[in-house]
Amino acid sequence: MKRFTGFVLKEFRHIFRDRRSLFILFGMPVAQIMLFGFAITNEINNVDLAILDRSKDDTTKEIINKIAASEYFSIEQFLDSESEIAPVFRKGKVKAVLYFEPDFGKKLIQPGRAKIQVVTDATDPNVASTVSNYIASILQSYQQETRRVVEPEYQVVSEVRMLYNPELKSVYMFVPGVMTVILMLVSAMMTSISITREKEQGTMEILLVSPLKPLQVILGKVFPYVFLSITNAVVIVVLSIFVFGVPVNGSLFLLALESILFIVTSLALGILISTISATQQTAMMVSLMGLMLPVILLSGFIFPISSMPLPLQLISHIVPAKWFIVIVKGIMLKGVGFAYLWKETLILAGMTLFFIGLSAKKYKIRLE
């Protein structure tokens, strides 16, 4: 036991003396959560519009005012002719142009149909489709308010309720994702680097020729990072509650336990990476390419898994992060308990055991 604590003490000394690793450990989580929380978002705000109003009557004025009043759009300029539409897009000044046909107001009353053309800049398809949806819904609500249209006799009315995230805040989606990324990064990359550093600096040779058992070395390496990762998880949850107002609807205790399970999974992956890489460089590259990319792309963090092609969907099943994100979203946003998450938990636990077993098998008690 004294051997073990001596080893852990040494590890903490390594971590706290290396500014780079300290930065990754504590700077990254805060930086990432801030970035994803504030800067990187799927919502649109203050999109610049141009208006080409060939009618200029009361109706079009009302519609324009309504659009201008919404926080989503700001009207950048008014155009005078159709020939100005193309240049204004090329300059990149606006994301969309609204084109009211001549005699808009009159046509709306008699024959009851008036047309608005929405032209959008689809170089960014997400923004383009969001913009057109928002405009469509503003127009629809305008119609309902004014009741100028006679409602047809039969009508399907869709009443939409957004559960768990009624305001569709993207930070709700990013917090579980960022938490997953950070825990993975800290646990897997940092442990694999710290183990390979011993190999690279030749100290592994001395550790091997010592009474320390391989298990003691590995546990000693891993222990500080369990501790630090838990600290990170707490920082992320606290930031997301108090800075971004993301709720934790479920049990904090369950969230803590599940996070520890995921930390252990990542550490096991880190150990596995260290057994196959000889240098810190390799360990870092393998961690980044082999872990970070799947975590970001294939875990459902940013891109929904259900809309991926089947082969990628299958691959996503073996990405541990996918299961953890389901768990975190379940606890934080849906507020569900273990009864709903036991399957994901079991899968994560199984993966962890598999990784530990594999790295134990691959761990070398000699140099070759």
Place this chain on the structure above:
Amino acid sequence: MSIQVHEIYKSYGQVNALDNISFEVKSGELFGLIGPDGAGKTTLFRILTTLLLPDRGNARVAGYDVVRDLNAIRRHVGYMPGRFSLYQDLTVEENLEFFATIFGTTIAENYDLIKDIYVQIEPFKDRRAGKLSGGMKQKLALSCALIHRPKVLFLDEPTTGVDPVSRKEFWEMLKRLQEKDITILVSTPYMDEAALCDQIALMQDGKILEIDTPEAIVRHYPKPIYKVGAHDMYLLIETLKAYPHRHSVYPFGEYVHYTDTRMDFDSGELQTFLEAHNLSEIHIEETAPTIEDTFMELAKP
């Protein structure tokens, strides 16, 4: 017997790193493995410290088999690899403390053993190991390898890259450790250090050329050896190599060591030959062979 090596073979692909190596080291002996880089010294060390498995053959260290009794050996040997292998970001004291802890002992418990060495670096105990000079690094590494009072100490080229004064001090320390009944196996590419060992094995290309005491190895040198000097070293070597009766010609400090093929060598004849080739200030004198001469003779293809 503290170390017994019996017909060890080890190859990396096509290269025979160790080719039928056998030797024995008595308890408390200072045994030197002498040979150039690539002779197989490090591979041999790694096999004896259980870091590598031999392809064939067996070896025992402190009575334990290097393949089967891995854990026992790891408790009882001290190992100092060729490359400085301590934690550069830990201080001198923290390094020593760490190695004491993982061997289940304390600095205080074995302080008497490392005292002579450690007092020299103790003034710098709060300095990070990475910031030490080469000589101090070696002293720290030796202290760390000794802190658990090993029965056998393996030192792989401990003085490579160390200044001459520190090298001398280092060997004096080894001599003192020997008195404390620690068996030491040390490797070095420096022939002058070989003379300080009790027994030496000359190694080249994975083979042991000869094993004996340094004195006996020198005594067995088969030929009279002459040191030759002249005003122009380069021209002298070239001219000697062109002399029809030359056996071997090696630069040795400010002289050239020369041996002749004939038993009735006449230095006057060589002098005339050299003078005829525009050499002046010629000096020819018989000299005692050194370990280096022996090595060169044995290593001659």
